[in-house]
Amino acid sequence: MQYNKLITFFISLLFIAGCKKEDLTIPGDKTAESRSIGSFIRNNYDLTLLSAALEKAGLSDSLNQPGPFTFFAPDNAAFNSIGITSAKDFETMNVDSLRFALKCQGFRDRKYISDFPFQLGNRYVSMAGPEMYVSVSKNVNYGSGASDRTVYVNGAYVYSNSKRNIALANGVVHVVRMPFRYTQGTVQDFLMADTSLSLFVTAMKRFKLWDGLKEKGPFTVFAPHNDAFRKYDLTADSINKMDPDKFQAIAFGIYSLIQEPRHIFSTDWQQINVDYGGISTYIHLPGFSIKPYYNYNEFLQQETHSITVVDDAGQSGINGPYQVHYKNGVAMGADHIVTNGIVHIVDDLLLYPQTLIK
Template identity: 30%
Template sequence: MKKITSYHKIFYLLPWILLLVLSACKHDDLQIFKANDNFRPGFDFVKNNYDLSIFAAAIEKSGLAEQLNTAGPFTILAPANAAFNVMGINSPADLDKMNPDTLKFLVQRHILNERLQIQDIPRNSADVRYRTLASTQVYTSTAFNGSQTDTYFDGSYVRRQDVTIANGTLHVLDRVMKADANTTVQDWLAKRPEYSTLVAGLKKFGFWDELATEGPYTVLAPKNEVFEAAGLTPAVINSLDTSRYIGARLFGCYVMPKKHLFVSDLVVFSIINGDYFYYYAIPNDTYIMTITAGRINNTAGDYSLGYGVSVRSKKNYPYDIISNVTGNNQKGLNNLVDNGLVQDLGGIMIMPDQAIKR
């Protein structure tokens, strides 16, 4: 490992600083549709806008069309078609592959039983909660960036704000809000085989059972292929002698107790307070995780979220850099469950030889 001095400081921080600068850049509000002088009610408005055609089909298939044309008031958080494309849903026909109850829950979570305009949400706030038709809460965060208020619902960016409809208001989202009903972090990971290697490590080193408790927990979750590329298979993990390793460092680093962090929260904090780095001390260890995030304007015209984690031997200089990893799998970010969040992570933070007890 290389010793870090102040001379190298800028080298390690530059990629994340550039990412954050991009996230703070002014961008033009996307003109997805023109205001309708007749102010159609909720479902009719969605149905008559091509860019919302998949969401319109989801409303119809869920049997909620008639309700959304009643007096309301409603706030419709409408994912654009591109938001569904990120999830692999490219046409209304793809919705037929979903369980009907799951689809209805998804639609209901995108509707509030009140008229909520951006000005009604406390400015420069994080995780203000509002009730949805699914009887769940949606977490709302805002940050005034100098030219407009950037707003997120459950980590999904509002790309068009305050569209007037006859029975309320509508906001267009760049991502579908992902949430599972009556599910813990443990449940979520257990039913997804692509995270089974992480699960094996959490079980081996005693971090599994707590993920069924109240929490909240934020879990940073590498997929099996990431572990296997580093030579860490379930068989290798099960062969490790737990008495030889600092478990809190080796696998505890992926579990953040008492933290409820959307990736967008880190972007909001950077705008509000200038806090570009979120420091998380690994429990019972000297190692520190520094987490940062940003929004990158891609060629499709949306603002993809990404985050990075740097593990260092201690907080202040001089220290050793242990690893630098990122999470930018758009389908794998901001998975909300009852007791926390799961964030897909694209790399390994700690290898076994870095967690041997000395």
Template identity: 35%
Template sequence: MKNPIKNIIAYFLILIGSFFHSCKHEDLSIYKESENLANIIDFSKNNYELTLFHAALIQVGLTETLTSEGPFTFFAPTNKAFNEIGIIRASDFASMDQDSLKMMLTYHILPRRLNYSDVPPNTIDNKYTNLANLEVYLGNRFFIGCSTCSPRIEFYINGASIQKLGTDIPLTNGVLHTIDKVLKYKPSVQDILLSKEKYSFFVQFLKQMRKWDELSESGPFTIFAPTNDAFLKEKISLEQIKSWNPSNFHNRFWSVYLVYNHFFLSDMDVFGKLPGSGYYGAPYYKSQIRGDENYSFGISTHSPRKPFIIDTRKSYQDSPDRESSLEPISELDYKAENGIVNGISNLLVLPTEAIKK
């Protein structure tokens, strides 16, 4: 007589065997990390803060390049950053010069993977070459305010702040950082000033003071450029500017706007204010004015960081001779090969304050 228990076990084993035989390997799923990531085209399309960046990439036909193996590092301006320069909707890109738009976008992309931790802490001017074959400058501030405080991280590219909640985002072919403004570039500071009608009075002023040609040289320069409205507020017309003779004025009249150094406004955040006390006595930046060394140009310590001029012979230096507000974020840290341009809304020295007696 056959053993019924053995028959049941044999039947069960046959059933299990037939089940595994019927399963094919392609039905099995093996976890791969990259399957949970997206490339920049898909990621920006599905991220509501980056839809304008996505539209710009599509507009200039960078899809094939940026979905390749890479690796790439993307510094992606948010929609708000594009709004700051007047781009509100995706269709706005169609009316732009397409070569200039493509160059602007490749300026935001590195042909390598660069995480936040790759940039040395508490440094500025870490240079990296982008897809436009130009250099961008990264700064990194890392500090701990107290024994129980969490580390504070501030990460910058060409003066733009890399958003704390949008850094080191992994992609299939690189990494993404979101930034708070669109990076801009021109070959020289002259090109920047000439590209904006709002600086036409200042351009004429520099020509009249015989400083314009100097700005075609290698520099570096950091220019604080008053707008046309800054002159008009003081009832100074373009014709009046054309009548000025530089020999009638002290150097501070024009040199207060020309810093013979290269720095982004964010560089001062990385290194902090100078030793001293007071709002103007301990600024982020202060330097003597060439040819007028009794006066200094500086950037005040606290936000909003106001450019100012001060007479350093005063015993009490908390009162500047004159100060100005900075223009909106989109008009700051405009990079050129030989320097940087920042817009300001007021004159720092009036003609009556600099005329030789």
């Protein structure tokens, strides 16, 4: 399953450095400390799982090279959110996949938060090759300056205060809420590789929406888990017996956003709404609009997420559920980056097909 593939990206033997561990700290100004990024990660309690992954992938020394680098470091809680909690989880892995995933966490250059332009989706080429997307909002957390702005990278929340702008000899570290989720392949490849999405694949093929997902894109796809289809007694057999001509195109077209070129992370609406507000920031489709909501309360360490589909009258819960969520939480379900878009795995159907019969 794709979830298992994601977890193996970060599996390695736990390496505990013999020197004393420290809490995350940041200098009073941006003067770089003498330590390099690799040494800093190795010597911080909150980053022990990341240190273990880097050691297994053979990248710790790479992050001690001159650089400069900007590295977005998943903390222990970030690894916990994808099921990696102890050394027992690090016994099997694919080293190449792990190395690729970790190299996707950073890029070559030194960028502090205030250096990122105030806009959605600033693009930077990661050390592994794929682009990463840094979104900066005018909203600020626990401060009032440009360095306090709310920032998401590939949909992952960048912590505030002492967990960002950590100046080091060969670059800068920002700690993030989730590991980035890259898969080398198309939307089609991602969906086919995950057997828990087989009924969605069946529906996309039956309604003639499948072939387009191998094109250039970018596409944003909300893929319901098999459990979502079974909830409404929809099986592969019953889906294949549906007559596509009897349903409105949006009934299943909604999941790939009518295959219009879009590149939307789970946190993008939150960023746009803070800055511009209003219904105009919804994802508009024929007859319906989608609002993917996300919020992370850093003080309470609480994450809130939902996907709401409303009709043109602004009503929800008529043609589909009042709310849908990412399957197994944001860290596992949302923001899977593929070569031609983004896939979000959701726990319910966005629309009830029977309500959209012509």
